Amino acid sequence: MTNVKVKSVAKTYGPIPVLTDISTEFPEGSFTSLLGPSGSGKTTLLRIIAGFIKPDEGVIMIGNNDVTNVPVWGRNIGMMFQSYALFPHMTIAQNVAFGLERRGIKGEAAHKEVDRALEMVRLWGFGDRTPKQLSGGQQQRVALARAIVIKPSVLLLDEPLSALDRRLRQEMQVELLRIQRESGLTTIFVTHDQEEALTLSDKVAILDRGRIVQIGDPETVYEKPLTRFAAEFLGDSNFLSGKVENGAVRLSNGTVVRSDSALPGNGADVTLAIRPEKMSLATADSQPNRLSARITTVIYAGPVLSYILETPDGLPLKLFAQNRDGRVLREGETVSLSWSPEHTIAVAN
């Protein structure tokens, strides 16, 4: 139960920078997701914290110890891999006991710890089986038990749920969160699944091309994206671009849009992001921001209706509406959309 600090970490492979000047802190007991597309450097960052990769520059601190030059096996980390990575020639109990044995814990003491860990992941009594006799979800639990039984300083998860099917994945998410809360382990979780990142984490860090573009609690990161990339990668967004004019934004088609975000000076180019669920069909008491658009596609998904629209000047828009009254608009209809200045976020390009 320690915090982890990453200071000015950089890594290049040949001429390609994989990570550029990463500095961040993972507080004690927190659950942080590293979220980004493939190639964003999230896995590299995790492997640098684990000690599998040496950074070209920068410092890694686990607790008060500078571990930058400590190899993996000296860092006391618990790690879960994408492929489970259970040892196929050992029983479940032997798998879980592996790390204990390396720490000199053997016999009855080890036996007790293994039992406790297997109980925690609800696999008590599976000790004598081999990994092959277990389902994917069960193997995943064993991998988790093996990682936490050694009481690691930090738990590192490298997309551990991506190989599971949807239902099992949701089950494991709940399980993972419960175990993380019970054990109080500082956890760093690499994922490209935004929903997973939002549901599980205390903090989400969004990575793009080797940089952390935004880090914060899920609500802030979702509601107040700082960059166009963050607004697009985490959830969906509509983007409007225009020039600042007297504290508002004039779009190229002449429409003036208000935003509560801090805007740059008059005449500056600005991009606004609006979440599709924050827009609604305009009625009499509607918000000050309005655009009219023609519906091109209707996606009926039961509780939620998605409309894809196009403004007269060809700008694509998306609108998510609750299916409250069972009224579905038709393709080809022209509607007026409205949204509040509060939900109109100025983002960096």
Added chain:
Amino acid sequence: MRQIGRFYLIAILLFLYTPIAVMMAMGFNESPLYELPFTFSTRWYEALLSNQPLLRAGANSIIIALITAVIATTLGTMASVALSRRTFRGKSLLQVLLLPPIAIPWLITGTAMLIFFYWSGIGRGMHALLIGHVALAIPYVVLVVGTGFKTVRADLEEAAMSLGSTPVHAFFSVTLPLLYPSILGAALFAFAVSLDQFVISYFLATPGYTTLPVQIYSAIRKGFTPEINAISTLLLLGSMAAILIFARFAKPGDTRDKR
């Protein structure tokens, strides 16, 4: 279709095993000239017991094959580890260079070795035979163990290291046990390559130290008796037993994912 398939399979087995069966049977035939009718006798096995040169050559062959298997398997496995799990300068060149020796005719390799060993002062005899056989067997070992490596996931060693294993401990506690069937298979290959070897052995053997194939060859030239069938039968049963033991424990063709 099934019938044809079965017939085809039986035909292949017949072609493979009939000559061997005849050879074995003739070892138990009374006649020194392989004449029929067949009269059962163990006289050639008795004669073999007193044929010191043939027995000594047989023992030499087995000893050389065993030592070759141990050395070639160790060196070849080490090379495989480097080629499968490490990156270093000249790796692909090395990988490419390892394979041609399998395709180069033994006669050429043998001549080259003879000239080189003579020129460098290594000379001929048991040590020369060993060096030659080990060199021949290593590419086979690298090939077999390298294939085995592909079934052992690299992240298993990483998992072991995350749990506190040094790379050496991770290799011996995780990779090696999983690689064991491939290594056993490679050792068997090395053993067979050495035991089978005639051309190179013929060049590198001395009159005082020779292997079974070389001894059989010179015996055939002088005119021979079914004693050769007897020792061949014994050798054959020995190798068959080794292969069956291997097949029992390693289950070749078992392609289940080892993760």
